[in-house]
Amino acid sequence: MAAMLEHANYTVSDGDATAAWMCDLFGWHIRWKGPSIDGGQSIHVGTDTQYLALYTPGKGTAEKSNSYLTNGGLNHIAVVVDDIDAMERAVTDKGFTAGNHGDYEPGRRFYFHDHDNIEYEVVQYD
Incomplete structure:
Protein backbone atom coordinates (compact mmCIF):
# COMPACT_ATOMS: atom_id res chain seq x y z
CA MET A 1 0.00 0.00 0.00
CA ALA A 2 1.27 3.46 -0.85
CA ALA A 3 1.68 5.97 1.95
CA MET A 4 -1.14 8.49 2.39
CA LEU A 5 -0.54 12.11 3.36
CA GLU A 6 -2.16 12.68 6.76
CA HIS A 7 -1.34 16.33 7.47
CA ALA A 8 0.95 19.28 6.87
CA ASN A 9 1.91 21.70 9.65
CA TYR A 10 2.68 25.36 9.05
CA THR A 11 2.74 28.66 10.92
CA VAL A 12 -0.01 31.29 10.66
CA SER A 13 -0.51 34.57 12.48
CA ASP A 14 -4.05 33.75 13.69
CA GLY A 15 -4.97 30.08 13.74
CA ASP A 16 -8.56 30.72 14.79
CA ALA A 17 -9.18 33.12 11.88
CA THR A 18 -7.48 30.82 9.37
CA ALA A 19 -9.41 27.77 10.60
CA ALA A 20 -12.67 29.72 10.41
CA TRP A 21 -12.33 30.67 6.75
CA MET A 22 -11.13 27.15 5.89
CA CYS A 23 -14.20 25.63 7.55
CA ASP A 24 -16.48 28.08 5.74
CA LEU A 25 -14.90 27.73 2.29
CA PHE A 26 -13.83 24.11 2.23
CA GLY A 27 -16.52 22.53 4.42
CA TRP A 28 -13.89 21.30 6.88
CA HIS A 29 -14.11 21.05 10.65
CA ILE A 30 -11.76 21.54 13.57
CA ARG A 31 -10.50 18.13 14.66
CA TRP A 32 -8.43 19.34 17.60
CA LYS A 33 -7.24 22.56 19.17
CA GLY A 34 -4.81 23.03 22.02
CA PRO A 35 -1.56 24.34 23.44
CA SER A 36 1.61 23.66 21.50
CA ILE A 37 5.37 24.22 21.69
CA ASP A 38 6.88 27.51 22.86
CA GLY A 39 3.63 28.76 24.35
CA GLY A 40 1.85 28.53 21.01
CA GLN A 41 -1.41 27.01 19.86
CA SER A 42 -2.17 24.39 17.21
CA ILE A 43 -5.43 23.82 15.42
CA HIS A 44 -6.04 20.73 13.29
CA VAL A 45 -8.57 21.61 10.59
CA GLY A 46 -9.70 19.36 7.74
CA THR A 47 -11.60 16.14 7.20
CA ASP A 48 -11.72 12.94 9.24
CA THR A 49 -8.76 11.53 7.31
CA GLN A 50 -6.62 14.53 6.29
CA TYR A 51 -5.95 17.91 7.84
CA LEU A 52 -3.75 20.95 8.12
CA ALA A 53 -2.10 21.71 11.44
CA LEU A 54 -2.14 25.48 11.90
CA TYR A 55 0.48 26.59 14.40
CA THR A 56 0.50 30.06 15.95
CA PRO A 57 3.55 30.76 18.14
CA GLY A 58 3.09 32.41 21.51
CA LYS A 59 5.51 35.22 20.62
CA GLY A 60 4.09 36.37 17.26
CA THR A 61 5.16 35.69 13.71
CA ALA A 62 7.55 37.28 11.23
CA GLU A 63 7.08 37.96 7.52
CA LYS A 64 8.48 35.32 5.19
CA SER A 65 10.66 35.74 2.15
CA ASN A 66 9.66 34.43 -1.27
CA SER A 67 9.02 30.73 -0.65
CA TYR A 68 9.83 29.81 -4.25
CA LEU A 69 13.38 31.08 -3.65
CA THR A 70 13.82 29.53 -0.18
CA ASN A 71 15.00 25.96 0.37
CA GLY A 72 12.28 24.23 2.36
CA GLY A 73 9.79 27.02 1.60
CA LEU A 74 6.08 26.32 1.46
Missing part, protein backbone atom coordinates in the same frame (compact mmCIF):
# COMPACT_ATOMS: atom_id res chain seq x y z
CA ASN A 75 5.02 27.27 -2.07
CA HIS A 76 1.30 26.55 -1.91
CA ILE A 77 -1.37 24.22 -0.58
CA ALA A 78 -3.83 22.69 -3.04
CA VAL A 79 -7.41 21.56 -2.57
CA VAL A 80 -9.64 19.71 -5.03
CA VAL A 81 -13.24 20.83 -5.52
CA ASP A 82 -16.21 19.64 -7.60
CA ASP A 83 -17.32 23.14 -8.74
CA ILE A 84 -14.41 25.51 -9.30
CA ASP A 85 -16.65 28.40 -10.42
CA ALA A 86 -18.69 28.26 -7.21
CA MET A 87 -15.50 28.03 -5.15
CA GLU A 88 -14.00 31.05 -6.92
CA ARG A 89 -17.13 33.08 -6.08
CA ALA A 90 -16.90 31.93 -2.45
CA VAL A 91 -13.19 32.81 -2.27
CA THR A 92 -13.92 36.27 -3.66
CA ASP A 93 -16.87 36.72 -1.27
CA LYS A 94 -14.46 36.00 1.61
CA GLY A 95 -12.35 38.96 0.46
CA PHE A 96 -9.54 37.01 -1.20
CA THR A 97 -8.41 37.71 -4.77
CA ALA A 98 -8.44 34.82 -7.23
CA GLY A 99 -5.78 34.86 -9.93
CA ASN A 100 -3.34 32.91 -12.05
CA HIS A 101 -6.10 30.87 -13.69
CA GLY A 102 -5.09 27.81 -15.65
CA ASP A 103 -6.97 25.30 -17.75
CA TYR A 104 -4.60 22.51 -18.68
CA GLU A 105 -4.39 18.76 -18.28
CA PRO A 106 -5.56 17.35 -15.98
CA GLY A 107 -7.92 20.14 -14.85
CA ARG A 108 -8.80 23.77 -14.23
CA ARG A 109 -7.23 25.77 -11.40
CA PHE A 110 -6.81 29.16 -9.80
CA TYR A 111 -4.77 30.51 -6.91
CA PHE A 112 -5.32 32.95 -4.06
CA HIS A 113 -3.35 34.25 -1.08
CA ASP A 114 -4.69 34.43 2.47
CA HIS A 115 -4.07 37.17 5.05
CA ASP A 116 -0.64 35.62 5.84
CA ASN A 117 0.27 35.70 2.14
CA ILE A 118 0.12 31.89 1.98
CA GLU A 119 -0.78 30.73 -1.51
CA TYR A 120 -3.61 28.24 -2.06
CA GLU A 121 -4.37 26.41 -5.30
CA VAL A 122 -7.93 25.31 -6.08
CA VAL A 123 -8.27 22.53 -8.66
CA GLN A 124 -11.20 20.88 -10.41
CA TYR A 125 -10.30 17.75 -12.34
CA ASP A 126 -12.12 16.98 -15.58
Whole structure:
Protein backbone atom coordinates (compact mmCIF):
# COMPACT_ATOMS: atom_id res chain seq x y z
CA MET A 1 0.00 0.00 0.00
CA ALA A 2 1.27 3.46 -0.85
CA ALA A 3 1.68 5.97 1.95
CA MET A 4 -1.14 8.49 2.39
CA LEU A 5 -0.54 12.11 3.36
CA GLU A 6 -2.16 12.68 6.76
CA HIS A 7 -1.34 16.33 7.47
CA ALA A 8 0.95 19.28 6.87
CA ASN A 9 1.91 21.70 9.65
CA TYR A 10 2.68 25.36 9.05
CA THR A 11 2.74 28.66 10.92
CA VAL A 12 -0.01 31.29 10.66
CA SER A 13 -0.51 34.57 12.48
CA ASP A 14 -4.05 33.75 13.69
CA GLY A 15 -4.97 30.08 13.74
CA ASP A 16 -8.56 30.72 14.79
CA ALA A 17 -9.18 33.12 11.88
CA THR A 18 -7.48 30.82 9.37
CA ALA A 19 -9.41 27.77 10.60
CA ALA A 20 -12.67 29.72 10.41
CA TRP A 21 -12.33 30.67 6.75
CA MET A 22 -11.13 27.15 5.89
CA CYS A 23 -14.20 25.63 7.55
CA ASP A 24 -16.48 28.08 5.74
CA LEU A 25 -14.90 27.73 2.29
CA PHE A 26 -13.83 24.11 2.23
CA GLY A 27 -16.52 22.53 4.42
CA TRP A 28 -13.89 21.30 6.88
CA HIS A 29 -14.11 21.05 10.65
CA ILE A 30 -11.76 21.54 13.57
CA ARG A 31 -10.50 18.13 14.66
CA TRP A 32 -8.43 19.34 17.60
CA LYS A 33 -7.24 22.56 19.17
CA GLY A 34 -4.81 23.03 22.02
CA PRO A 35 -1.56 24.34 23.44
CA SER A 36 1.61 23.66 21.50
CA ILE A 37 5.37 24.22 21.69
CA ASP A 38 6.88 27.51 22.86
CA GLY A 39 3.63 28.76 24.35
CA GLY A 40 1.85 28.53 21.01
CA GLN A 41 -1.41 27.01 19.86
CA SER A 42 -2.17 24.39 17.21
CA ILE A 43 -5.43 23.82 15.42
CA HIS A 44 -6.04 20.73 13.29
CA VAL A 45 -8.57 21.61 10.59
CA GLY A 46 -9.70 19.36 7.74
CA THR A 47 -11.60 16.14 7.20
CA ASP A 48 -11.72 12.94 9.24
CA THR A 49 -8.76 11.53 7.31
CA GLN A 50 -6.62 14.53 6.29
CA TYR A 51 -5.95 17.91 7.84
CA LEU A 52 -3.75 20.95 8.12
CA ALA A 53 -2.10 21.71 11.44
CA LEU A 54 -2.14 25.48 11.90
CA TYR A 55 0.48 26.59 14.40
CA THR A 56 0.50 30.06 15.95
CA PRO A 57 3.55 30.76 18.14
CA GLY A 58 3.09 32.41 21.51
CA LYS A 59 5.51 35.22 20.62
CA GLY A 60 4.09 36.37 17.26
CA THR A 61 5.16 35.69 13.71
CA ALA A 62 7.55 37.28 11.23
CA GLU A 63 7.08 37.96 7.52
CA LYS A 64 8.48 35.32 5.19
CA SER A 65 10.66 35.74 2.15
CA ASN A 66 9.66 34.43 -1.27
CA SER A 67 9.02 30.73 -0.65
CA TYR A 68 9.83 29.81 -4.25
CA LEU A 69 13.38 31.08 -3.65
CA THR A 70 13.82 29.53 -0.18
CA ASN A 71 15.00 25.96 0.37
CA GLY A 72 12.28 24.23 2.36
CA GLY A 73 9.79 27.02 1.60
CA LEU A 74 6.08 26.32 1.46
CA ASN A 75 5.02 27.27 -2.07
CA HIS A 76 1.30 26.55 -1.91
CA ILE A 77 -1.37 24.22 -0.58
CA ALA A 78 -3.83 22.69 -3.04
CA VAL A 79 -7.41 21.56 -2.57
CA VAL A 80 -9.64 19.71 -5.03
CA VAL A 81 -13.24 20.83 -5.52
CA ASP A 82 -16.21 19.64 -7.60
CA ASP A 83 -17.32 23.14 -8.74
CA ILE A 84 -14.41 25.51 -9.30
CA ASP A 85 -16.65 28.40 -10.42
CA ALA A 86 -18.69 28.26 -7.21
CA MET A 87 -15.50 28.03 -5.15
CA GLU A 88 -14.00 31.05 -6.92
CA ARG A 89 -17.13 33.08 -6.08
CA ALA A 90 -16.90 31.93 -2.45
CA VAL A 91 -13.19 32.81 -2.27
CA THR A 92 -13.92 36.27 -3.66
CA ASP A 93 -16.87 36.72 -1.27
CA LYS A 94 -14.46 36.00 1.61
CA GLY A 95 -12.35 38.96 0.46
CA PHE A 96 -9.54 37.01 -1.20
CA THR A 97 -8.41 37.71 -4.77
CA ALA A 98 -8.44 34.82 -7.23
CA GLY A 99 -5.78 34.86 -9.93
CA ASN A 100 -3.34 32.91 -12.05
CA HIS A 101 -6.10 30.87 -13.69
CA GLY A 102 -5.09 27.81 -15.65
CA ASP A 103 -6.97 25.30 -17.75
CA TYR A 104 -4.60 22.51 -18.68
CA GLU A 105 -4.39 18.76 -18.28
CA PRO A 106 -5.56 17.35 -15.98
CA GLY A 107 -7.92 20.14 -14.85
CA ARG A 108 -8.80 23.77 -14.23
CA ARG A 109 -7.23 25.77 -11.40
CA PHE A 110 -6.81 29.16 -9.80
CA TYR A 111 -4.77 30.51 -6.91
CA PHE A 112 -5.32 32.95 -4.06
CA HIS A 113 -3.35 34.25 -1.08
CA ASP A 114 -4.69 34.43 2.47
CA HIS A 115 -4.07 37.17 5.05
CA ASP A 116 -0.64 35.62 5.84
CA ASN A 117 0.27 35.70 2.14
CA ILE A 118 0.12 31.89 1.98
CA GLU A 119 -0.78 30.73 -1.51
CA TYR A 120 -3.61 28.24 -2.06
CA GLU A 121 -4.37 26.41 -5.30
CA VAL A 122 -7.93 25.31 -6.08
CA VAL A 123 -8.27 22.53 -8.66
CA GLN A 124 -11.20 20.88 -10.41
CA TYR A 125 -10.30 17.75 -12.34
CA ASP A 126 -12.12 16.98 -15.58
